[in-house]
Amino acid sequence: MKTVSLIGFREVGFDKNSPYANEDALIRAGHVGVMLEGDDAIYGFHPTPEAIEAEGGIENVINKLKDKRAAYTIDGRVYNDRNVFVRAAELAELNTPIRFASNTKDPVEFLEVWQFDFSVDDEEFLRIRDQLLAYFEKGTISPYAFPRFNPTGDNCATFPMKIGIRVPVVEPPGQLSLYIPELEKQGKRWRPPQDMN
């Protein structure tokens, strides 16, 4: 048996006045990645930097992704996002607030990175690994879109299903405010091993 892990965290947000406004867009947006036993990488699916630049920046991309009237998808691919998750874990250690009270501005929730492990037999592990690495190593471009009933693309949370990874069941699938709390409920806190920082 081998272990496949899903790692995820919720967003710190895109407020222009936020002290985290200069963080990586994935930190600001929240993210989900896949980790395979015996591999340091954390594979995540997200829009390519080239596509984001062509749209004039991440804010423009997000505005279009939110709006079904634009019928919009953007090029996405699988990257090794380990550094993003390590940074998120650092921010979690620094007590980074991610939700606030509207009146007092007191923090209601803090950033945390969650890990959900599940075991698969060797055959399934190889199948998942081969598919994931094929996307990663070939740089395969796939459409990225926010979840909807008839999806036109995947987001970081639905992509693992595309390669046969059994993700925690939430309805509707892929919405981060349902998905990450499920990782929290079924999983454990994630921190990078000290010798791998």
Add this chain to the structure above:
Amino acid sequence: MPTRKNKNRRFTFSTKKSREASVKKHDTSPHASTNMMVDQPTATIRRRAASIPHLISRRDYFLQLEQQLSRLAYLWRSVDVDDPNEALIVEQYQRLLRQMVAEGFGGPLDIDAELPDDLMPDEYLKLHR
């Protein structure tokens, strides 16, 4: 920098009323007659307390409402532009988010739980744009 109060990230907000209630609960003076539990043995108190369902934390309360908004945003993206239910979804979304802000939710929402800015209530946009 705000600090985290415990490792479980379950936060409840302390109000004047709750602080007074907390003081009263621990007041074992003869004048503390309003607290029915103070004269009972600790074990009994603990047993009774354990039988009372835990109050939902502020974080969990708003998370459940956030998840409801998230479902509505998903639904809005899923229906056709000319679907007769679209306006109803937007109306429900806006009403719920306004209620949340009025109750103290300052966000931000996850980006996939938001509608386009022209459909978001001003009360929320003022906090985040």
